[in-house]
Amino acid sequence: MEKRISDILDLQKISTEIRKDVIRSICEAASGHTGGSLGLVDIFTCLYFNLLNHDCKNPEWENRDRLVLSIGHVAPVLYTTLAHSGYFSKKELLTLRKLGSRLQGHPGRDHGLPGLELSAGSLGQGLSVAVGMALASKIDKRENRIYCIMGDGELQEGSIWEAAMSSSHHKLDNLMAIVDRNMLQIDGKTSDVMEIEPLSDKWTSFGWEVFQCDGHSHADIIHTITKAKGIINKPSVIIARTIMGKGIPSIENKHGWHGKAPTKEELSNFIDQISRSHEI
Amino acid sequence: MKYSNRGYMATKEGFSEALIELGEKYDDIILLGADITSSVGMDGFANMFPNRFISMGIAEQNCIGVATGLALSGKVPVFSTYGVFAALRTTDQIRISLCYNKVHAIIGGAHAGVSVGPDGATHQALEDIAVLRSLPNITILSPADATQTAQATIAAYDQCDGPVYVRFGRAEVSNFTPSDTDFKVGKAQLLKEGWDLTIIATGHMVWEALLASELLSEKGISARVINMHTIKPIDIDIIIKAAKETKGIITAEEHQIIGGLGSAVAEVVVKTNPAPMEMIGMNDMFGESGQPEELMDKYGLTAKSISNKAIELLNE
Numbered sequence: 001m002e003k004r005i006s007d008i009l010d011l012q013k014i015s016t017e018i019r020k021d022v023i024r025s026i027c028e029a030a031s032g033h034t035g036g037s038l039g040l041v042d043i044f045t046c047l048y049f050n051l052l053n054h055d056c057k058n059p060e061w062e063n064r065d066r067l068v069l070s071i072g073h074v075a076p077v078l079y080t081t082l083a084h085s086g087y088f089s090k091k092e093l094l095t096l097r098k099l100g101s102r103l104q105g106h107p108g109r110d111h112g113l114p115g116l117e118l119s120a121g122s123l124g125q126g127l128s129v130a131v132g133m134a135l136a137s138k139i140d141k142r143e144n145r146i147y148c149i150m151g152d153g154e155l156q157e158g159s160i161w162e163a164a165m166s167s168s169h170h171k172l173d174n175l176m177a178i179v180d181r182n183m184l185q186i187d188g189k190t191s192d193v194m195e196i197e198p199l200s201d202k203w204t205s206f207g208w209e210v211f212q213c214d215g216h217s218h219a220d221i222i223h224t225i226t227k228a229k230g231i232i233n234k235p236s237v238i239i240a241r242t243i244m245g246k247g248i249p250s251i252e253n254k255h256g257w258h259g260k261a262p263t264k265e266e267l268s269n270f271i272d273q274i275s276r277s278h279e280i
Numbered sequence: 281m282k283y284s285n286r287g288y289m290a291t292k293e294g295f296s297e298a299l300i301e302l303g304e305k306y307d308d309i310i311l312l313g314a315d316i317t318s319s320v321g322m323d324g325f326a327n328m329f330p331n332r333f334i335s336m337g338i339a340e341q342n343c344i345g346v347a348t349g350l351a352l353s354g355k356v357p358v359f360s361t362y363g364v365f366a367a368l369r370t371t372d373q374i375r376i377s378l379c380y381n382k383v384h385a386i387i388g389g390a391h392a393g394v395s396v397g398p399d400g401a402t403h404q405a406l407e408d409i410a411v412l413r414s415l416p417n418i419t420i421l422s423p424a425d426a427t428q429t430a431q432a433t434i435a436a437y438d439q440c441d442g443p444v445y446v447r448f449g450r451a452e453v454s455n456f457t458p459s460d461t462d463f464k465v466g467k468a469q470l471l472k473e474g475w476d477l478t479i480i481a482t483g484h485m486v487w488e489a490l491l492a493s494e495l496l497s498e499k500g501i502s503a504r505v506i507n508m509h510t511i512k513p514i515d516i517d518i519i520i521k522a523a524k525e526t527k528g529i530i531t532a533e534e535h536q537i538i539g540g541l542g543s544a545v546a547e548v549v550v551k552t553n554p555a556p557m558e559m560i561g562m563n564d565m566f567g568e569s570g571q572p573e574e575l576m577d578k579y580g581l582t583a584k585s586i587s588n589k590a591i592e593l594l595n596e
Contacts, residue, residue, distance in 0.1 A: 062354075109381055118352070119380040122372050128342045129377055132349020132357070135334060139310070139355070146349075159373070162342035170334070 002056060002085060005049045011218040014084065015045040016278040019247040020271055021080045021093055027267045029097035032105070035244035035257035036151065037077040039182050039215070043240055044081040046221040047147065056086040059114040065144050066117050066133055070126020071151040071180070072106035073259070079103050079113070087115035124157025126150065127177060131163050134175040134235075145229070148177045153185030156194045161206065167235040168207025176228055177208075177237040180215070182244040184255040203237045215240030248273045283456040283471065283490055291448035291484075292390055294429030296321030299358065301430075302437050303329045309437065310350055312336050312343045312359040320360040320390040340365045344373035344387075351383035356437060360388030363405025363447060367412050378443040379417045386436045387445045392422075393534030394567035394575040395451035395484055401566035405447070410539025412445050413512050419444045419465060420511040422533075422541075424486035425455045428509060431463035439465045447483065449534070451572035454487045468515035474504035477590055478522035478529045482508045482541045484581075485532040485560070491583035496590055503590060511544055519548045528556035528593045532586050534576075537561040556596060558589045 005011055018041050026032035048054070052065040069078050076096060083090045088102075095101035102113040106121030120126050130148035137144055154160065167175055179199070187193045196202070203210045209231045213224035221240070228236035244258070245251040248270050262270050302309050303325050311333045317323050326333035336343045340361055347357035360366065366389045367374070378385055389408050396404045412418055419440050423432040429448045436444040461469070471486070472493050481489035486507045493503040504526055506518055522529055529549065531542035542559030549555055562579060576582055 068349075118348075118377075120376065122376045124341075125345050125373055125377050128345020128373070129349040129352070131342070132346035132351070133353050134349070135346065136310075136350050136353030136355050139331075140353075159339075159341040159345070162337075162339035163345065166336055166339065166342055166346065169337070 002054055008218050011045050011049060012278065014049055015041050016274060018045060018077070018080050018084055019274045021083070021090060022076045023262055023267065023270050025080065025093040025096040026076055027262045027264060028094045029261060031097060031261050032076055033073040033259050034261060035251065035255070036071065036074040036180065036182070038248065039242040039244045039246050040074055040077045040149065040180055041247065042216045042218055043178060043221055044077050046218055046225070048081045048085045050222055051225055053144065056115065059087065063142055063144050066146050068118050068126045068130040068133065068146065068148045069107060070120055070148055071123065071154055072121030075103070075105065075107050078107065082115040088113065123151070123154045124159040127160055127163035130175055131167050131172065134172040135170060137174055138172070144174070146175050148175070150177060150179050152179055152181045152183065152190050152196060153193070155179065155196050164203065164206040164208065171233045172235045173232045175235040176225065177235065179237060179239045180242050181239050182242045184244050184253070184258070186255065186258050188255055199239060207234055209234055209236045211236060211238045213238055213240050215242035216246055247277050249277065281490060281494060285454035285456050287455055288452040289426035289455045290450055290452050291423060291426050291429040292321040292450060294423070294426035295360070295388055295433050295446065295448050296324050298430040298433035299325040300328060302434065303332065306356070306437070308355050310334065310355045310357045312347060312357055314338055314340055314343055314359070314361040316361055320362070320388060322360055340369045341373050344370045345377050347385040348377040348381055348383050351385045352381065356384055356386065358386040358388060360390055362391040362403055363389030363408045364391070364403060367405065367408035367445065371411055374412065374443070375415050379415045382417045382442050384441050385443050386433070387443065389445055389447045390450065392447045392449045393484060394562065394579055394581065395449055395534060395572040397451060397572045397575065398569045400569040404567040406536050406562050406567065407539070408445070408447065409511055409535050409541065413539065413544060417442045418512065420447065421445065421465065421509060422447045422482040422511050423509050424483060424507050425453060425457050427455055427457040427459055428463065431461070432509060435463050435465050449484055451484070453484050456487060463509070466510045466513045466515060468518045469507040469509065470504070470518065471507050472503070472505040474502040475525065476502045476527055477594060478504040478506060478526045479532060479586060479590070480506045480508050480519070480522065480529060480541065480545055481532040482511060484534050488581065488583045489532055489586055492586035492590065495583060495587040499591070501590065501594065508541055511541055514544050514548065516548050519545055520552045523549050523553040523555040530558045530560060530586060530589055530593060532560040534581055535561050537563055556593055558593050560586055560589060
């Protein structure tokens, strides 16, 4: 099982290095989803380096906690975190989106990347899969936990709410959803494209316990998820406030960076910005 | 004729029996119900193994994702509802969650074909084969009668390791498959040898094909009858052999002609041994309300229309 890192400064350092590798790999691929990937780095760091029970040397360990990434387009943050956790070499991150790579544009398990729980990319499907995993764990009386990472725009998909209803109906307290609430989607603000508020009330009315957290504060992420683990008889959702493009001030909160890759010329400047953000 | 009707049964009865048999043998089989549990033949299992039946409500898209999650956790989920919903409302979930993840899950597509009857067009699955056939990694089984539906359902568990769609109907139809018949996924059955032409049928149309061969025989025409119980992977060898050895092929299915069994057979024939073909099925149209036999008759899904088409084909 992986060692837990609890020191917040250490976790922040890991996040900084992950951010750099995320944009290096997307830049090398010359395509990919920069904004959302950067926005989720702190949450992924907390999950893989502190919260999840997992073992990079035994990725199929049956009692592992499982992370289902429903928003497959932010694959770079998953791949980079897996590489930094020891599942495969960091060098492989530079094969992202290339022919023959195990790092597909959206996760594809048939390419054999260790640590990948689900092939996904069509929005609105991950929570249902997580429900299935949580049900299986209940049937087998396993103590593991299933985490599902979703986007806020993704919540516009109706199937999410089918899954939400079934999670509380079956009292899946081993299931935790994390919503990447960056307020943006491809066409602009979620509030302009299709309003999803009152979001907390929606989840509450679907029978979930709702938590809010600062998706860039490692302390708050760990504290909130740990608190949510104590909830019994119902699933929990963490609405994590995040900033699309976090770590590179010049692109933060710009929805144009949803699916854009940095150019080679931009890369060194972006790396510098990430380093400077960390120092602040 | 070698085959005889041992009685009328809905093919869903075979699905129902097989699920109980699987439930008794294997602990990892889990059923997902979408509110029409008894109507699709899952109630027997649900009553016997309540801890392995999970009620999911009227939410088919979610069911496919949940099935994927169960399968990724070592279970063999079975999800069944009417084929129109099981295959079509959920197509994206089947494509990405089930097929791209290549998980072993069984989908029961009930109420296949116009023989669903009075419920009308909304509930008659006529496009499920066409849509699902194009998805990588999926196996599609379309058994001919209740006995074979049971065999196919067992085979979906025993012989497959990816997603499987088992298609069956509502109407009571002739049950003629001997219970000791071997069922091999991907290996069609030669039900009757013949040398003038070949009838390749699937589902309820197999019995009609056998009856058609009798009608043809009275006219001195020797028709080969093949039961294509697996639509995907299709039995290429038996098709090539028929194309070479007989003067033409007629396909018969309770499904749209576009994209169904006929298309699958034609894809093989044109590549290997072009031969005259005719296709019997729904001709790019919706069904309607009526009694099953009235509808089968109206849409030309009968032994008589197969035999007429055969004569036309041989006269061309």
